[in-house]
Amino acid sequence: MPRFILMFLLFTVITFFLGRFMGRFWYRRPAARSEQTHSADELVQDPNCLTYLSRKTALTVRSGGATHYFCGSECAAAFEKEQAKKESSG
Ligand SMILES: [Zn+2]
CATH class of the missing domain: 1.20.5 (Single alpha-helices involved in coiled-coils or other helix-helix interfaces)
Known part of the structure; x- marks a missing residue:
């Protein structure tokens, strides 16, 4: 050959x-798409314990035109108590 x-x-x-x-x-x-809308999964901060959590799972409390998100009812109650204290003293 x-x-x-x-x-x-x-x-x-x-x-x-x-x-x-x-x-x-x-x-x-192609990489996994991360362009999906995360409006429901948006992170919100618990003003009481400062924990970030998904808006979907957060406890929503509206007070004085503002919306607050909490990880649980305990934090919501604590925050409301704190707000009431500020208003009464303030
Ligand atoms: Zn909390």
């Missing part, structure tokens, strides 16, 4: 495997 054919075959095989190998890196799956 002529040498150049052998060389050609070898070259073809190497190129083929190299191409497949490199293809693994070149072909990337």
Whole structure:
């Protein structure tokens, strides 16, 4: 068998495997989309314990036109007590 054919075959095989190998890196799956709206998952801060929590799970308390979010009823009660104290002393 002529040498150049052998060389050609070898070259073809190497190129083929190299191409497949490199293809693994070149072909990337599209990253997980993070463009979904997070309006319901928006983080809100509990003004009492300063914990950040999802608005979806937060306890919503409206007082004086402002909306406050709490991690639980205990924090809401504590905050309201604090507000009442400020108003009475203030
Ligand atoms: Zn809290």
